[in-house]
Amino acid sequence: MNLKELASRLGLSPTTVSRALNGYPEVNEATRERVMAAAKRHNYHPNTRAIRLATGRAMAVGHVIPVATRHEIVNPVFADFIAGAGETYSRNDYDMLLSVVPDDQEEAAYRSLKSKGNVDGVIVHAPKMNDPRIALLHDIGLPFVVHGRATGTTLPYSWLDVNNRRAFQRAAEFLLDLGHTRIALVNGLEFMDFAIRRRTGYEGALSARGIAPDPALMSSDEMTEIAGHRAARRMLALPLRPTAFMVASMISGMGVRRALEEAGLQMGRDISVIIHDDDLSYMKNGEDVPIFTATRSSVRDAGRLAAEMLLDLIANPGPVPQQRLLEAELIIGQSTGPCLRL
Amino acid sequence: MNLKELASRLGLSPTTVSRALNGYPEVNEATRERVMAAAKRHNYHPNTRAIRLATGRAMAVGHVIPVATRHEIVNPVFADFIAGAGETYSRNDYDMLLSVVPDDQEEAAYRSLKSKGNVDGVIVHAPKMNDPRIALLHDIGLPFVVHGRATGTTLPYSWLDVNNRRAFQRAAEFLLDLGHTRIALVNGLEFMDFAIRRRTGYEGALSARGIAPDPALMSSDEMTEIAGHRAARRMLALPLRPTAFMVASMISGMGVRRALEEAGLQMGRDISVIIHDDDLSYMKNGEDVPIFTATRSSVRDAGRLAAEMLLDLIANPGPVPQQRLLEAELIIGQSTGPCLRL
DNA sequence: AATCGCCTTCAAACCGCTTTGGATGGCGCA
DNA sequence: TGCGCCATCCAAAGCGGTTTGAAGGCGATT
Numbered sequence: 001m002n003l004k005e006l007a008s009r010l011g012l013s014p015t016t017v018s019r020a021l022n023g024y025p026e027v028n029e030a031t032r033e034r035v036m037a038a039a040k041r042h043n044y045h046p047n048t049r050a051i052r053l054a055t056g057r058a059m060a061v062g063h064v065i066p067v068a069t070r071h072e073i074v075n076p077v078f079a080d081f082i083a084g085a086g087e088t089y090s091r092n093d094y095d096m097l098l099s100v101v102p103d104d105q106e107e108a109a110y111r112s113l114k115s116k117g118n119v120d121g122v123i124v125h126a127p128k129m130n131d132p133r134i135a136l137l138h139d140i141g142l143p144f145v146v147h148g149r150a151t152g153t154t155l156p157y158s159w160l161d162v163n164n165r166r167a168f169q170r171a172a173e174f175l176l177d178l179g180h181t182r183i184a185l186v187n188g189l190e191f192m193d194f195a196i197r198r199r200t201g202y203e204g205a206l207s208a209r210g211i212a213p214d215p216a217l218m219s220s221d222e223m224t225e226i227a228g229h230r231a232a233r234r235m236l237a238l239p240l241r242p243t244a245f246m247v248a249s250m251i252s253g254m255g256v257r258r259a260l261e262e263a264g265l266q267m268g269r270d271i272s273v274i275i276h277d278d279d280l281s282y283m284k285n286g287e288d289v290p291i292f293t294a295t296r297s298s299v300r301d302a303g304r305l306a307a308e309m310l311l312d313l314i315a316n317p318g319p320v321p322q323q324r325l326l327e328a329e330l331i332i333g334q335s336t337g338p339c340l341r342l
Numbered sequence: 343m344n345l346k347e348l349a350s351r352l353g354l355s356p357t358t359v360s361r362a363l364n365g366y367p368e369v370n371e372a373t374r375e376r377v378m379a380a381a382k383r384h385n386y387h388p389n390t391r392a393i394r395l396a397t398g399r400a401m402a403v404g405h406v407i408p409v410a411t412r413h414e415i416v417n418p419v420f421a422d423f424i425a426g427a428g429e430t431y432s433r434n435d436y437d438m439l440l441s442v443v444p445d446d447q448e449e450a451a452y453r454s455l456k457s458k459g460n461v462d463g464v465i466v467h468a469p470k471m472n473d474p475r476i477a478l479l480h481d482i483g484l485p486f487v488v489h490g491r492a493t494g495t496t497l498p499y500s501w502l503d504v505n506n507r508r509a510f511q512r513a514a515e516f517l518l519d520l521g522h523t524r525i526a527l528v529n530g531l532e533f534m535d536f537a538i539r540r541r542t543g544y545e546g547a548l549s550a551r552g553i554a555p556d557p558a559l560m561s562s563d564e565m566t567e568i569a570g571h572r573a574a575r576r577m578l579a580l581p582l583r584p585t586a587f588m589v590a591s592m593i594s595g596m597g598v599r600r601a602l603e604e605a606g607l608q609m610g611r612d613i614s615v616i617i618h619d620d621d622l623s624y625m626k627n628g629e630d631v632p633i634f635t636a637t638r639s640s641v642r643d644a645g646r647l648a649a650e651m652l653l654d655l656i657a658n659p660g661p662v663p664q665q666r667l668l669e670a671e672l673i674i675g676q677s678t679g680p681c682l683r684l
Numbered sequence: 685a686a687t688c689g690c691c692t693t694c695a696a697a698c699c700g701c702t703t704t705g706g707a708t709g710g711c712g713c714a
Numbered sequence: 715t716g717c718g719c720c721a722t723c724c725a726a727a728g729c730g731g732t733t734t735g736a737a738g739g740c741g742a743t744t
Contacts (some may be wrong), residue, residue, distance in 0.1 A: 003700060005711035006699090015702085015725080016723055016724070018703090019702090019703095026723080027721095028722060044705055046701065047459050048459055048460050048730090049391065049400065049459055050395055050702090051702080052394070053392055053394075053701075054702040056583040056729070067429065076422075076624040083407065086441070087438055090442055095439050096439065096441070096698090097439060098424065098428055098439075098442045100424070102423055115389055148592065212713040222623065224624060225596070226629060254596050274720090282418040283593070284566065344729095344730060345732095354694090354696090355695075357696095357733080358692080358694070367691080370691080389729085392699095393730080393731060393732080394699095394701065395731075395732095396730075397732065408731085436717085688741105688744095690740090690742100691736095695734105695735095697732105697735100699731090699733105700725105703728080703729105704725105705727085706724085707722100707724075708723080709720105709721095709723105711719085713717090713718085714715105714716090714717085714724105
């Protein structure tokens with residue numbers, strides 16, 4: 001069942017039927033209702049491929065996922081971000097296009113998305129310092145929203161980010177208030193922008209209290225259980241072990257916890273831990289009472305909002321970028337307590 | 343730059359240019375090369391929207407992701423499966439379409455995907471017992487491959503699955519051989535097909551050695567850290583505690599490990615644990631030496647293969663379903679050892 | 685020399701929708 | 715009565731490719 005057939009059944013022209021269904025004013029309300037009813041009765045759905053060609057819009061948003069040939073790290077927060085964004089797209093009748101490409105072909109992927117006309121815009125994930133994708137997308141004229149920010153970029157662009165600096169600053173202050181002075185940072189890879197900002201917040205809080213950040217208490221690695229465990233283990237073996245840990249993610253935090261338990265330390269009593277909690281649906285931080293004290297910010301909400309920003313940008317193009325900074329909550333859980341060796 | 347313009351620059355008809363680029367035989371090799379060169383030089387990429395309308399093919403595959411309104415569980419293995427499938431699609435110039443819908447609108451989502459012509463086929467995730475989606479997709483005539491199987495379904499259909507029954511049977515036998523008799527099962531939700539099969543394998547192995555499965559030693563819940571912890575904790579409090587655990591996933595396993603450590607038990611010495619390892623890229627089971635003894639099967643490979651099956655099914659339609667059963671490896675790690683109370 | 689057939693190429697129809705630019709008829713108003 | 719203006723509807727031209735059916739050119743065959 002297509003437009004032409006539906007039109008002929010109704011004794012109308014395709015023009016009128018199309019307009020009736022799309023809510024144009026120049027059609028009699030009585031006929032509009034007749035058309036609507038017939039469309040429902042015959043289970044008519046306009047062919048998306050034809051709409052796309054005719055309107056020149058793709059009605060789709062792209063997400064390019066680079067897969068590293070060596071590391072093969074698929075970001076664990078990715079699934080939740082996508083779920084959030086996907087809800088927004090569904091609500092607005094947009095499709096979500098995932099493009100999984102080897103990381104050395106990422107630029108080509110964006111270019112092809114644009115020149116083949118598959119999408120109306122893209123979301124940029126995991127920005128790095130001086131991320132080249134921003135200039136690229138500017139160049140080729142593909143609307144985009146960055147999830148995060150890219151330090152060093154001078155071009156204006158739209159982004160949605162969590163205030164990672166302030167979150168880690170507050171978390172560090174919270175630990176300092178509890179009397180901790182040897183606070184370790186188990187950070188993500190520091191070519192990622194958010195990791196840089198988190199370190200800045202951590203160092204700022206320490207410095208403000210006259211504590212010089214100690215390189216031995218700072219690590220930067222992938223946010224896996226293994227890496228979290230490794231980092232914590234190393235630091236716990238120091239002559240002057242830390243009395244508190246700040247950890248980049250829930251999963252890293254589980255590795256840290258394992259190291260603590262191996263060392264016979266009880267979390268929250270002997271030693272304090274604060275993690276960043278992306279509020280992943282499959283990795284909840286406890287049920288009623290949070291296991292970890294955490295800086296929390298839902299990555300799923302971020303997905304929802306970033307998608308909304310992008311759709312808005314597509315509908316209302318203009319040179320003015322949209323920017324939105326979300327604050328993380330500081331959730332008090334069972335993993336922090338006063339420093340024992342005052 | 344479009345076909346018509348490229349053609350006029352070359353002094354050829356659009357027909358010939360189109361054929362030259364698409365490798366049709368009825369075009370002079372010399373002109374084909376001339377066309378190819380010009381296409382590259384002018385950076386010509388055919389407009390996907392036009393191709394789709396003209397050919398009637400969507401050149402896209404859909405994945406419908408239902409989000410439960412209450413539980414809000416986004417399957418953690420999902421990201422890796424998608425990454426694998428996405429590689430296959432990219433290689434074959436197919437798009438991957440993700441449709442995130444409330445779980446009570448899943449049927450409508452499939453119907454709409456079909457009637458609007460957005461995709462040529464779909465992958466069905468997380469099949470349940472007597473899964474209604476199989477009959478539905480049969481009905482509406484949308485090619486599909488199921489990741490897993492659906493017990494109780496009589497219709498023939500294409501699937502790719504891991505031999506979950508045998509994997510858990512072998513794992514149980516391995517524990518039995520080590521002298522364990524009180525073996526606990528921390529399973530996933532048992533309306534999921536794979537969870538049912540795992541339990542069958544587990545029970546079969548016990549029964550074959552004359553051990554009656556003990557309901558107190560079997561739990562079925564979401565595969566989260568919290569749920570794993572809760573189940574293990576409950577079982578460890580039994581008068582006759584288990585000496586070994588079989589656990590449905592890496593994440594559940596971390597919860598079990600936490601319960602063991604709280605009980606002062608050392609994994610691999612005091613008590614044994616076998617998990618199922620989906621080989622997630624962000625959740626590796628150790629580096630050189632596996633932390634957990636595990637039944638392992640890469641969900642990413644499964645994604646790659648399922649996507650290949652589907653593309654094949656789309657290219658060569660026919661009534662003969664394709665089916666493929668993958669075997670899981672049994673990986674010996676540090677979390678298992680002989681039963682102490684022989 | 686006429687015919688045949690192959691190799692190339694092309695014009696035009698088509699995919700299913702949107703949208704522009706009329707056309708038609710009824711109505712109010714002078 | 716005549717005119718202009720809406721309200722309503724339609725024919726046709728796109729959108730940018732693919733594909734069908736046909737035609738031109740040329741060497742080989744008879």
